[in-house]
Structures are given as C-alpha cells and as structure tokens.
Amino acid sequence: MVKTLVGLEIHVELKTETKMFCSCKNVFGAPPNTHVCPTCLGHPGTLPLMNKEAVKLAVKAGSAFHCTINEKSQMDRKKYFYPDLVKGYQITQDSPALCEDGYIEIMDEEGQAKNIRIERIHIEEDTGKSIHEGGSTLLDYDRSGVPLIEIVTRPDIASSYEAQEFLGQLRQTLKYIGVSDVKMEEGSLRCDVNINLVDEENDKKTGIAEIKNMNSFSAVGKAIDYEVERQMKLLEEGVIEGKNTRRWNDLSGQTEIMRMKDESADYRYTVEGDLPPLVLDREFIEEIRASIPELPGEKTKRFMKDYGLSHYDADILSRNRTISSFFEEAAKSYGDGEAVANWINSDIMRLLNENEMAEDDLDMDAESLVKIIDYVNKDKINTNTGKKLLREIFNEGGDVDKIIEERGLAQISDDSFLKEIVDKVLGENQESIDAYKSGRDNALKYLMGQCMKYSKGKGNPQKFNAMLLDILGEAGK
C-alpha cells in the first residue's frame, strides 16, 4: 500500500495596526515604499521593537489550534541574502517556537473526524516584495517587517481533499478570531506544500517535493494530485529522486522543478541579541485563551445537536460570527432552527452575494426574519411576498408589520374571494384549460399566475392551486 504524506507550511500575515518591529502602518496596497522607516529598511543603528499585539494574535492562533504556548521563547536571526530582505537576516524563531504541538480537526473523505497535527507556530517578520519588470527588479518595502505567523504541520495529510479541508478550517478559524484577514489574493495567507509517497510493503519512498508559494486552495489540491501521479510513476519505475523544490504552473497544470536540494538550507540561526527573550506571563496567556470564542468546528457540532441541522447547513452557518449569532438569535426566538437555517442559507446568503457584501456587513435584525418566517408559515403572507419583504427589509430596513399593513400585503385566504378570481381566470382562458386537459402541466402554472395577478399577489397560492385542480379535475381530465 502506498501512502501519501503531505505537510503544509503556511505563512499568515497578522491583522495588526503596525508592523512587527516598528511603528509603520501595516497596510496592503499602498503606493510602493510609502510605509517605511529606518527600522523596517534595515538602516544601521536601528533596533527592533516587539509588537505586543502581534504576540497576542500569535498566542490566540496557537490557543485556537490547541497548541502548548511556551512561556519562554526568543527571537532568532535567519540569515540569507536577497534584495527584499533588508537586514540580510530575518527575525524569526528557531527553537523553541512560541506555540507547539497543536492540531486541527477535519472531516476526511469518508466523513470521519481526523486530527492534522501542528508541529509549531512561530512569529516572524515578512520580507519586502521584489517586482520583476522588463529585465529589472523593483523593490517595494511596504511589506518589510509586516508581522507573520508560520504554521507548520506534521505530514498527516493524506490527499488533496484533506489538504483543502485543513486549509479551509485554518482560514475560517483565523478569520473568525480576528487573527488575520487571510486573503490569499493579497498574500496574507501563503502556502508551501511538502509531499512524498511511501511504499511500506516494499520499503521504498520518493524524495520530498516542496512546492512553493501556492496562491489558491484549488491550486494546492491540483498540485497534490499531480505530484501523487508523478511520484507514483517514479515509484513504479524505481527512479530515485532526491529532495527537490518545485513551483506550480497553473496553465500547464504541472509542477516544475526549481532546484534539487539534498539537505535543508543552512540559515545559520543565532539568537537575535537586539531583543530581550520573549517571556510571557501565564496570566497573559490565560487571558487570551479565555477570550477565544466558540470556534466554527465546535459550533457546527452544537448547531447539529441543539437545532437538528444537517452538517452542511450547520457548517455554513458556523463559518462567520455575524451569521452564526444572527442564526442563533432567530432560531431561539422562532423555535425552529431548521426553518431559520433554510431562510438564511438560501435567501440571506443570496442577498449578500447580490449586493457583494461580506457576511460581517449583515445589518438586519433577527426579529424581522423571525416575523417573516412566522407569517409565511401561518399563511399570513405567501412565500413569494415573504421573500420580497425580506429583500426590502434587507436592503432598506423597516418594520415588517407596518409594511404589510401599509401595502396590504397580507395574504387573502377567504374562499369566496378566491373562488371568484379562479372562475374569472378560467372563464378567460379556455385555451389553457384545453392545453392542461391534453396533458400540458405548464398550463396550470399559467393559470396560477393569472390568479395571483388578479389577487395582486395576495391570494393564498395553495388554495388557488387546490381550487384549480378541483375544477379542472371535475371538468374531466
């Protein structure tokens, strides 16, 4: 049996006001080199000043992923030369890392819970950005010194599916607890994949391929699938390949070799003597731990248990704090979580999409939704009116009862009123009656539409439907 071993190294930019070691703003997309100072440009004589908020966010991430938080760690210098690395070394953590030995629970392809172990989470500074243009390289140092955490997993991931599940959980949690905005397109979440295959029966394995700088979850999935296939061939053909670094080519759908590396690069780590050791009070750590809200994974399980939701519905509702709070408030008030979940996951989500709004921007009170669902279920308004009403309240706000009253939207269920309309519609549409009788069911929908039109949308559609069927049936279909 051949096993696939995948480990991930993920860099996440922290959502702080300022950079890791200076007071420059931590912003994305500003004109090049406008958020720089002597410190983040690596000028002589400058000294790094630790950003406490960055440490706090790193501890928060470590706590959310069940890590041990080391009360004592230190910053180290990782040395290499590159123009976007201003000091000739990066301030990072070698050993020990701030957070160690955690995990993230995912659901594997069989729907079984599986823990992916996290080896370490350490804090470090980002480098500047090299922009290669027409044979020249331009440097933007706005990113230099932006605070990062690097999350390193054990090789517990067995497939592209699991890798994407893991990344999804990780992104969702980091966003949920406010550690990062985790936007891959802006580079605030970047991922390297380490992958190799092990044939335990024949005691063979392939060399580890490190695929650098993946820019989307789907690319991660495709690169893993491609590598599994490529490395499987190597195993079958008995080709021995050493450790190698590769890049993903989205156009060709292949990984391409960047360089072979027989051993890991020697960065000559030494202690960063310009910063004191990083010593955290137990109290500080506990305070951060206590501030972590119920996380999406836990919430999904609770929503399934408390409100009888499917995993699918519970998962969608748990991903965002605004949405999950909105759901819980409405579900508690209405008493039927499933009905509320249906309305949110279909209608509210659609409205957010249509308006290109983030979930956090939902600005509607849960009680309005509860009233709409209640009135629809009690036939006070019909479903169509309910949906229109929801759209109006979502976009412009307002009072549900007042709008229903002012516009006369309340549903009419009075049989004699409805019968009068049905008779009128049938009297005017003999062609449709004939069509229905000859087996064209669409004709019934047309007649229903006409009834709704004459009732100005207020007639009870179920009753219209029953009446039409009754009469058309009598007519001898």
Add this chain to the structure above:
Amino acid sequence: MENYKIIDEKGSFIIDRAMMKEGLEVDAGSKALEGYKAPYTASLIKALEEEDYKIFGKGMTSEFSLEEGLNGVVDALAEDRVSLGLGLDNGGNLLRAGGAAGIFTYLPSPGLVSSYGLIKTSRFTRLGLMGEYELVLDAMNIISGKDPMDPQTLDEKLDFSFKEIDLNNIRAMQAGDLDRDMVEVLGEPEYLEIEDKDKLALAYDVISSVDLGSSTAKFDGIRYGYRPDDYENLDEYYSNARGAFGEEVKKQILKGYIYSAKGYEREIYDGAMGFLAGLDQDLKNLFKETKIVLGPVDSLPYLAILTNRPVAALGKLAIMADYLDDVKLLNFVKTLEEAL
C-alpha cells in the same frame, strides 16, 4: 558643571564615527558605508543636544571600532581638545585605549542608556563614556533612562552624583595582582579565582564574530553604502559589495560563518552560548557577597562585557560592579583615584 561647558565651548563632546546624527555622514570607518548619511539621530545624541551639549566632532576609529589602538575619541581627549567623549567598546578595546591614555573611561550597565542609533556589531558592543569625571556623571543623568526606541532600556533612572565613600566599607576583590599603593589604600582584597579565565576571551570572540556576520549583512549596497559596479549576477553583486570590508572585518565575518554553520564549528558557538549562561549564574552568586571587583584591564573587561556588568578603567586597572550598581562603581573609582 557649567565651568566645564564653558571651557569646552558650551559643553561640546566628541563621538565615534559609528553614531548616527541626522544628515551627517556616518561610515563607521568602513568603505561599506562610504557616503552614507544618517537619516535619523541616535537617542543619546538627541538627549545631549537638547541639554545644550554640542557635537565637537567625530573621532577617527578603526572599522566599526573593532581594533585596538586607533581611536580618535581617545586622542581628542588626550590632547585636551574636548572634555567628554562617547565611544564604542568592543571587547574592552575602548577601556584599554582610555586607560593607556590616562582618561577616565566607563561602560554603563546595558539597558541604562539607549543604543538606538549606535552601529553595534555584536550584542557585546557597548557605549563608553570618557573624559572629565563630572561631565561623565552629568551626561549619564541626561542620557540614561527609558527610550521607547530601544526595547532593552530600563525604566529606572539612577542619580549620578558623586558621594565620597568609605573604601574600608566596600568589599573589594582582586582578579589579578594589584599595585602596592592600591593595596595600601584598600587593604589586601580577597583574591577572586576566575575559573575558565581563558574561555572568556574565546567566548567573546566566537559570539561577537557570529553577531558581526549578521550585523554587517545589512550593508549589502542595495539601499545604501558601497555599490560595486563589476558584477554579472546577484550573487556576484553581494560578493563584491562585501569586498568593501577591511581585512580584519572580513576575517571576523568568516570566523562567524564557520562558528554558526551546521557541519563546521557550530558546537563551538553553542558551547560559548552555554558557557555564557553558566557565567551569568556565577556572577549572580558572586555579587551576592561582593560589590566591587578589580583586575587587569587586559582581561577583566571580558568578564564584565560577557555578563552585562558596568566596568570602568583607571590606567591599567579595570573595576567592575554588579548590574545597575553603576553609581557605586563611579563613586568607588573617584574615591580610589583621589586616595591614591
């Protein structure tokens, strides 16, 4: 105090070429920083200037003040052109130069004075104050204390004023032979046996050369400093840019690489770091009992520098006190000097 300032044209002072003063060229004696103009001012210089001290000039030094002997700050003081100097000490070289020239020289406890704006090549590079005793005290009152730009500075502010002390009440220890006249003044101080004395200089050499490699990596010629024009690719650019360093610095950088690279002599660096941790504990124990240690300026500074203790030089004698016992150290030095 005013008298000194008047004599020195409103309290002028001389600085090392590795100290930042906005707009002035700061090359730290290295071709690697040729033409580099400081974009900001070191915190301690700013503090002194706010108290009407004026920079008299910059003293010529060896590249990054690493070598023994050549030191323009010491020369200016020795020639009485100025009465206060701020220099950088590496491995006791400023103390030795000052001592040899008969100039009072003192390295404060790390954390007392901001290092922001000083081009330090290693964690052991220390600020040194030299010159007239009263001016050194006055300067310390101005420059010591918390600097938000230096995370290692302390909140506490000491009162640097001279109070004569009773030498008989100070428990002094000697870490080497003392002159007879000093023994007469102090009595016969207890002898302090420093174990692993040879390792002090070695540990200093190993760790400081490793630090030097990364500290000087900043000066790669990309953003400032020496730009080579003969290169084919990026690797060659770096290689040639680093050719701007002098022989001694290159030697030290190479040593640092060997000590920090896996598979070479990394265990020596790790051993030195372990030795340092043990040494710190030894010193904590020592200073539970002892307040002042005297020894030769050739060797005692290594102990003070490796363990972050304040140290001063009086001729060939180095005098060390416990961490933050700076006022006591300075009072002892002055009282001893007067008693001799």
